[in-house]
Each structure stands twice: as structure tokens, then as C-alpha cells.
Amino acid sequence: MSNPPAAATPPTSADVARLAGVSRATVSFVLNDTAGGRVGEQTRQRVRAAAAELGYVPHAAARSLRAGRTGVVLLGGSSAPIGPLFSEFYRELQGALRRRGYTSVLYGPSPGEGDEPARAWAELRPAAVLCLEPVLTPAGVDLLHRSGTRAVFTLGTAPVAGAHALIMDQREVGAAAGAHLLATGRRRLGVVIPADPGLDQFSAPRLAGLRAAAASALAGPVETLPLDFTEASGAAAAARCRDLGLDGVFGYNDEYAMLLLRSLQDLGLDVPARVALVGADDLLLGRLLRPRLSTVHMTLPGGESLATLIDEIIADPTTTPATRNLLTVRLIPRDSS
Template sequence: MSQPPKQSADHPVPTSTDVARLAGVSRATVSYVLNNTSAVRISEPTRRRVREAAEELGYVPHAAARSLRAGHSRMVLLPTSHVPVGPLYSRFLNEVQWALRALDYTVVQYGSLGLGADEAARAWAELRPVAVLSLGEIALSAHGVQVLKRSGAKAVITLGPQRVEGAHALVMDQRAIGSAAARHLLERGRRAIGVVVPAEPGLELFSRPRLAGVRRTVTTAGEASGARVEPLTMAYDEESAARLAAGWGALGLDAVYAYNDEYAQLLMRALQDAGVDVPGECAVVGADDLLLGKLLRPRLSTVHIELPTGREIAELVDRVVRDPDGEVERHDLMAAHTVPRESS
């Protein structure tokens, strides 16, 4: 290779050696200039010559090579879900990414399709992220956390129902949502509470603890209350809702907590079409406090969920990256309160 490489069918990639040769400087100088290292004094004409040579050859530094040399990256790995998580949660995820990027992290989303917990941790470790923010679909084990930390991750943070040994835990207890809905319905004098459990796979992560929250609250109310809970499987389509509504009379329910506002909208329409009076014969409560609930008639009662802001999460990641040996923290997130409207 005595000539600067030309673009061929195989697209040979120009290297910093090529740039150094064309600019008549050392490879180290190329690296200092293009990585904006201010610690090394390099004259402006030399800097200009290096930049021009890089431009001419179409050379850009290699982030992976740079992070290999530096021994760490600015990559935050965000294992992502392919679950239809709904507008509230997906807005939250967007916010987290936005805030991390504002702190100069490169956010890499990574799917973990079909991997077990320890396999997933190893696959993530291969990318050498500086931080992993695990959202709970994969139940990271203490071993997985160790694999990640040994491969250089300074922060391993889990969001989910439980804490994992060695990781900073943001505990989001979905049961609080079901509890809030059940408390509200009991206060309104309802005693036979249906709970919609979405048929869509992947949503168990949310639906199971919400159902458990309803059950816990009803149990706490005591047998004297005479209240009962009935899980109702429903898919997010008109046919499934219509089928459930058609058999409503036989269920003997006077209330339903319908998982979230979207399922609630669907079920409420089906109940109305089947001649069930809402809230007269059956109270309906959703969750997420979406705008659509206010547009329905009757206006939909809902559970408002307070998530942390994306900025709070990003700042926690940054704090742990800077001080990885600080106390392993546990934060309880997610407050929930009912927003009563006309449907309950």
C-alpha cells in the first residue's frame, strides 16, 4: 500500500495511517487532531493539514477503536421490548433516551429476542457498554450483573418489580395501579370486580402485578365486604370485546378495571353496544390517564401513573457511571392515584 487507497468495488476503508501519510505526520498526531485532544499542543497549520487529508480521503475515526484504546465507551445499552407497551411507557422510554443523549451518551437499543437471562447478559457485555439500563423483560440475575460489571459496565440499573443483587434498582411496582383502581371501586360500593387481562403476549409483565394489586386490596378489605375479583381475558380487537360484552349478564359483575385506557375504551364501547349501562350497571376504570379518556362519553375514570422523568433516570445513570463504587441504591418509583370521572 504505497498509494492512498482508491474507492474500489470492495470499498476499502481509509485508515488513520493513510491520513498520516497524506498529511506527512505521525498516526498519533492524526489521532490527537481528529479526537480533539487538547492535552497535546499541535500547531493550527498541522491541524488543518490533518483535517484536509481526512476530508480528502473520506476518513472518519472509528468509535469502536477509540473505545478499545480508551478502555470504555459512552454507550448506554437499553435492552428493548417488542411488547406493545402503550403510549405512556413508550413516551417514557423516549424521554430517557433523549435525556441520556443530552448528557453525551450514545444510546444503543438492543433486542434480546429469545435469550435467557445469562445469555442476554453475555450478549450485552460483548458490546462493552458503560451502563446497562434493563427494563425488566429479562430478569437479570446477580450472576448476569457480575458478568456485565466485569466486562466494564460501571452502572447496571434495573427497572422492574424487584431488585437484583449488585444492581441499582428502580423498583416500579405495577401492583399499585391495580390497588388504586380497586380501592376506588370499593369506595363507590362496587363488590364484583372484573379485571381485564390482555391476551397479547408480553403484557403479563404489567397485567399480572396489576391483577395482584386488585386482589390484595380486595383481600385487605376483608370477607365482610363480600367483594370478589374475576380475571377476564380480552384481546385488543373488536371481536374479543364484543364476545366478552355478550356474556356480561352471566358474569354478575358491577365493575371492571380494564387494564388501561385503550382496553377500557374498547370494552366500554362493546358494553354500550350490548346494552349495558355504564356506569349504572357496570363501572369502568382504565389506567394511564390518556387524553382519549376525557373524549369518551361517559368520560372515563382512570388511574394516573406518576413515572420518574427521563432526566431523573439519565442523571442517575450518569451519577453511577461517575461513582460506580457508591452505595447500591434502591428507589421506589411509581405513585398511582385515581382520577374519577363519569364512568365509575
């Protein structure tokens, strides 16, 4: 049973050097693995044994003071619920960064407004920042660069001046759903809009993409169906579908579509005979529903290619910021449309 920590100061590299009978520089060479062939194997072993005995590990902060930055890649978190597609993408990315020697940390919900998030992140002196939400302003990007962050990426729906932009164009999701509903003869279209404000950044461009598809097909106006994730709200949205005489609905994603499907069925509106319904995300649950749910399948690139890009831009931070599209979409027709 180990004890709670004593009030004593933690061991330093000087303590390790004393115990091993070597210089502090040698301790640093060995433990930070920067020695090349300069330190013999016996000395290495002595240093490692001394460090283990004292419980000393190198301090990332000390390295970062020397280098002006850490090996940290900071992932600026989101306050929005994140789906399985995205969780998997982040998990892969974190693994790929670790294999390249970086420590990736997720910062969690963004603190404050304006350039406050960038200021809070800069205090950790990350080598790179990848920010999920549209919380980075051009001033924030500038502040990160000036305080030593070498690579700043935004991940979202629109580029931010000064940063490398990784775009997931959510309009494509709405456009794919709309094109399918229109191609199968639906003309009175509706789009589910989640009440959760954290989802605006996704729902607004999905609506815009579907509206553009409807406009180019000369279909009527596209109605919105506000929906919070409760059964009562589902019943209200289903009644609105009926009252507006809608014949095709894009349900925002599979989970909201599932809620609307149940509510439409409880109201006696047949899906797809009366209303065609399309979700997004291609979750397994869509295949478990009756009728099976049509959906927009989305793919993001593997973590390896993005980790390579981050690594390259850390190595050469003068690379001109560019915009890259990450998202590809594909409609999967099933029995609900």
C-alpha cells in the same frame, strides 16, 4: 450522485496522518477531542480537512479497546408493546444521554434465555446497560460486570441481585383503581387481563394490587376477565361481566377499557349505572368516549435525572446497588365510574 462503496479498505487514521503531515497520535488527539491545549488551531484544521477529504471518522471500537469499554449505553429492549408514556421516557433519556456524550442504542427484543441476553449485550462492551424486561438474571448481571460494564440497571417491577433497580410498581396502578371503585360503593369487582403474554409483567401486579385493596375493604373475590384485543373477545368479556354480576371493572388500560366499554354498551349494560369502568394511561381517547373514561394517570421522572444517575454510576461503579421507585400514580375520575 455518490457511488456504491469500492471494495478498497476504508481510510485509517494513518492515512489521515500522512495526508496532514502529522503523527497518528495527533490525529487521535484532534478527532477524539482529547488534546486539551496541546495541538494548535492550524494543525487541528489541517487534520480535520484531511479527515474530511478521505472520509475518515474515528472508530468507536478503537477507543473502546483502549478504554476497555465504549461510551455506549445499551437499552435492552422489550418484546412487549410499549405505550406512549414509555416511548416518551426513552426518547427523553436518549436525548439526555447524548448531551452527556454517550451513544445510546436500543438492542431490540432479548435474544435467548438465561444469561444469553447479557452475553450478547456484553459483546458490545457497553459502559452501562439498562434492561427493560425482567430478562436479566443475577448471573447475567455478574457477567456484564465482569466483562467491563460499569453500571447495570433493571427497569421493571422487582429488583435483580447486583443491579441498580428502577422500579415501576404496577401494584400501585391496580390499587389506585381498586380504591376508587370501592370508595364509590362497588363491591363485585373484575380486572381485565390481556391475553398478550408480553403484558403479564404489568397485568399480574396490577391484579395483585387491586386484590389487596379489595381484601382490605372486605369486598368479595376479584374476578379476572381475559381479553385479547378483538371485538369477539370483548363481547365474551362483557357477557362474563353480566353473568358474574360485576359492578366495577378495572380495564387494564384505556385501550382495553375502550374495547370493553363498547362491548358492554352493545350488550345493553349501562356504564356506569350497571358497571363502573376505570382505565389507565390517561390517553386522550378516554376523554373522547361517552361516558368519558375514568383512568389511572401515571408519571415517570424526566430523562435528565436518570441520565445523571447513569453517568454518576459509570464514573463510580463501586456504588452500592439501590432500589429507586420511578412511578407515581393518580386516579382521574370521569363519567364512567
